[in-house]
Amino acid sequence: MEKYPKRILISLILLCSIVICSSVSVFAASKTLFSSLQVQEKTNWCWASVARQNGYWWANYNEPITSYPRTQTDIVIHVKGGIVNQGANGSEQVDANKYGAYDHSKANLTAGTGSLSYSTIKAYIEQGKPLAVTQVYNDLSSAHNILVTGYSDGTGYQNVVYCDPFDGNKYTMSYTTFCNGWMPNYFWGYSVYWWNWS
DSSP states (O other): OSSOOOHHHHHHHHHHHHHHHHHHHHHHHEEESSOOOOSSSSSSSHHHHHHHHHHHHHHHHHSSSOOOOOOOOHHHHHSSSSSSOOOHHHHHHHHHHHHHTOOOOOOOOOEEEOEEEEEHHHHHHHHHHEEEEEEEEETSSSEEEEEEEEEEEETHHHHHHHTTTTTTTTEEEHHHHHHHHHTTTEEEEEEEEEEOOO
């Protein structure tokens, strides 16, 4: 006679599998606000593409508006005074993103230098706030603006989800790699982020 009938063994195996799967799902979390951007229309207009999507998203997230998003050209003219193929500094990006939110009186944001903690990124995404991040080349000769739109994490990993205006696509990268440089020889220079809608 068998010590444990096959039926009992199979039941135990199934029960263990369910418990293990349930444990894994408890520790995994993710959220993505959106998965694409309008491609930048000129070589240095990454910031205009980001501001267009970031501002329009944040305004609509809080108080749905019927207007279409500002165009990249509108944003560049507003910030630069004309159609020029130039990058934008932190204060110009703040202006651009607020303009992208139709200058709504409740749409306020600021620029801060250096990287943000993973928990801060996660909190912002949970509040519906994308983060405009500028990755700067080590010798400060160039920079690129991208938009953090989500996160994913679990046991042993923390990922940042971002959209790149160069091609408009969504990418996922480990938080550590993202902080140390979205591409080789780059570093996280500064961020433009929203305050609470008030």
